[in-house]
Amino acid sequence: xxxxxxxxxxxxxxxxxxxxxxxxxxxxxxxxxxxxxxxxxxxxxxxxxxxxxxxxxxxxxxxxxxxxxxxxxxxxxxxxxxxxxxxxxxxxxxxxxxxxxxxxxxxxxxxxxxx
Amino acid sequence: xxxxxxxxxxxxxxxxxxxxxxxxxxxxxxxxxxxxxxxxxxxxxxxxxxxxxxxxxxxxxxxxxxxxxxxxxxxxxxxxxxxxxxxxxxxxxxxxxxxxxxxxxxxxxxxxx
Numbered sequence: 001x002x003x004x005x006x007x008x009x010x011x012x013x014x015x016x017x018x019x020x021x022x023x024x025x026x027x028x029x030x031x032x033x034x035x036x037x038x039x040x041x042x043x044x045x046x047x048x049x050x051x052x053x054x055x056x057x058x059x060x061x062x063x064x065x066x067x068x069x070x071x072x073x074x075x076x077x078x079x080x081x082x083x084x085x086x087x088x089x090x091x092x093x094x095x096x097x098x099x100x101x102x103x104x105x106x107x108x109x110x111x112x113x114x115x
Numbered sequence: 116x117x118x119x120x121x122x123x124x125x126x127x128x129x130x131x132x133x134x135x136x137x138x139x140x141x142x143x144x145x146x147x148x149x150x151x152x153x154x155x156x157x158x159x160x161x162x163x164x165x166x167x168x169x170x171x172x173x174x175x176x177x178x179x180x181x182x183x184x185x186x187x188x189x190x191x192x193x194x195x196x197x198x199x200x201x202x203x204x205x206x207x208x209x210x211x212x213x214x215x216x217x218x219x220x221x222x223x224x225x226x227x228x
């Protein structure tokens with residue numbers, strides 16, 4: 001598969017637990033983005049990685065949220081001490097130098113439900 | 116700061132009707148990029164088009180066309196002869212650099228047979 005992949009597809013957790021969401025970008029895409037889509041709403045930017053540069057974390061809603069990108073490829077979004085308002089679809093996207101990083105290609109998302 | 120407004124929350128049309136989805140944006144940057152994405156019921160966002168701020172030429176791709184007008188800060192999307200398969204949520208987005216995109220809240224289009 002040549003697209004962005006995310007795992008798990010669905011995650012149900014209890015309030016207060018930590019969760020990790022994984023994103024595998026398209027091969028060769030050096031830019032990676034995380035967004036959150038709450039029910040019936042648009043996408044909310046969370047964090048952006050570009051190569052070895054410091055990530056743009058300006059969209060992270062609280063210090064319970066963090067993300068890493070290891071080896072310039074796979075990324076993990078971690079939510080600590082989950083709250084019910086964290087329930088949403090978490091979308092990952094990647095983009096390539098060939099498009100000037102302008103076009104983002106999205107994965108299928110991880111649907112997180114916090115009980 | 117950037118802002119994208121899609122004033123139409125929901126639109127319902129009958130198959131073969133033409134439909135226009137509105138998008139109005141705000142930015143102080145002179146270089147920016149505008150996008151449309153389709154999110155079908157399956158949930159995965161599908162890229163439709165990207166325009167840069169220096170290219171106001173309208174674009175047509177099959178039944179889809181886009182009208183970019185800097186004078187009104189609008190980037191509207193028209194589907195001609197709509198089909199049931201066009202039913203989806205459509206998002207307009209704005210990016211001023213290679214980083215984050217700002218999305219509108221989306222327009223849910225329902226095409227009835």
